[in-house]
Amino acid sequence: MPGGSIPSFPQEIIVDILSRLPAKSIGQFKCVSRRWRFLLSDSQFINTNLNLRTEEENIILISPNHSLQSITDVGGDPVVLRTLKFQPGLPDTWTEVVGSSNGLVLLVNEEDEKFLVNPTTLNQVKIPDSPLALMKPGSFSMHGLGYDASSDDYKIVTLSYYDTDNEYEPDCADTFVDLYSVKRGV
């Protein structure tokens, strides 16, 4: 078994060390004790962790068979490629990686449905279309994902317009813009 221990190692320094860990280790170490679980779930800890883990690179891509793959490169360690399998019932029909923010990824599938996924925890949320959105067949949509620091929320923007048979001059009169707040769920 590696390592010994120091009787009273300062708590603040332990937090400083833990805030440099990859997400997976943090998930595991939430099971160390009640106190650690609380410390590692703190929003300030999470923000520090996101800022400090700059050496870690994740690439998300869609394979030719429409499954989702991630390539992880943590400075120095061997590169890991894995296929991301979400819960059953969510078929691998991904068509587009729209964008990412702080490790969350916005995806679109064949049905033009939007999903916000966390490639580490494999949590996924379907982003509903606005009831006022343009009819799906016949309209085109563009999407974007971003983090809004002022409200500590992730927001998804959808811009839709009707097909005018002229991709360079979309019919701007029938444009619909939808802003979805992940925190509020509307």
Next chain:
Amino acid sequence: MSSSTELTEKKVFLLKSLDGVIFEVEESVAVQLEVIRELIEGDCARPFISLYNVTSEILALVIEYCKHHAETCSGGTSATIADEDLKTFDNEFMNVDENILLELCSAADYLDIKSLFELTCRTLASLIKDRTIIEVRKMFNVENDFSVVEEKAVRKEFAWAFK
């Protein structure tokens, strides 16, 4: 360094460790310790400074680190060569026993040496990232205060992390 400071005698400080060992260091090394730099800037620095939280074993290492960093940064070498040199030095410097690493980390925090603190935190993080929960509890002396049922539930909640 300007010629006038080269002519004047180099200022030295005496640092005393917890166990009473005295180390003589030049100002260029001493100022790497933010606590001492602040004393010097505030004109409160005495030539003799007691450091109550650091043992001589650790203080010797800290001084070795600061000396190397001070010399590399003031030397005439180009920035990229200096960077490479520091990287190699840092890597070798971190090749020590885990308890020494923990003590170095704690000393870097107490003496406020940001680069050493960052270096030790990162090294310790990469050491523990693949350890089991039981090993981590032992390393940091953390008592498992989950009940059997709670621990089962929390492990289930974070099952993604164990895959």
